[in-house]
Amino acid sequence: MLRSTKFFKRVQVERPNRQSVVTPTDQLVDNVHELAQTILAPAIQQRSKNAVTVDRISVRYYQQIATGRLCSCFKKEYDNPEMHCPVCFGGGRVGGYNVFGTSLTVVDATYPSLTTLNVTMNDEVWPWSFELVEGSLEGYVEAIIDVPSLLDVDVIKLYRTGNYIKVTVRKQSELCWHTLSRSSLLSLAASKEKLVIRVTLSRKCTEDVTPSFTHLYLRYKLITVELYVDMPRPGELRNADNFDLTGLQTTQAFFPATLPRSKVGDIFKDLRNEYFWRITEVTVNNPLGILTSWDVNVRAVESFEIFAQLP
């Protein structure tokens, strides 16, 4: 039977202001959480940074590029990039890796809005390469690039074969060409204008083998960042436990929160001995949502692997 509400007297209950009532339980639950979030976790974050700085190994960190232009080495029939491709380093995306603190421009066969004269794209090699058209003594490829606000030019590298290739640069608004170099790029980039890059190929007679190139790799340093890792020293690594089933040397490493992102497939280079390490497993430490450090498993990159060629 349903009870009628008229039999119940409505009583106004004075609710205590929860904010003003202090109980031991509140202290333990609320304050500890707040203390941990505002003081403890940031302290762990800072201590991790400090600890790594004491016994520091300076590294360059390469974050694998997951989106962007599909490399010309990508073979649709196999749904796979070429594992030894110097454009994407086997990852399928142009550039392959972004070095932490830098920005990258790669002028290759997939670069948008290229202008060419007497130059053709050879699509029977992977990655595709630029070559002189038959019967031509000279030709060029031009690309328009946007250079970001940079601190310095980090890398300029043309992947080429043959001797008669030169690279020049000019502001889009001017017609005066300069040889591409760190200093010319720095001074032209200061104008904040778009720049035109021209790669000129030439040969002395038409019977000569054509010079060719696959891509121009330009890397700009955007921020000054010192990144350190904590990992065993080379002398400490040489025991049987540090090799996996395939015979690759493996170990563990620890990055402080200076590094904002770490993923399986990323690579870092020990700047003291130039060794490359590839990350095979990542554990992020972020108590209460505050990033404090990264624990990673890594394996040594062998000298025959394309990653060992990363600029």
Ligand SMILES: [Zn+2]
């Ligand atoms: Zn590729």
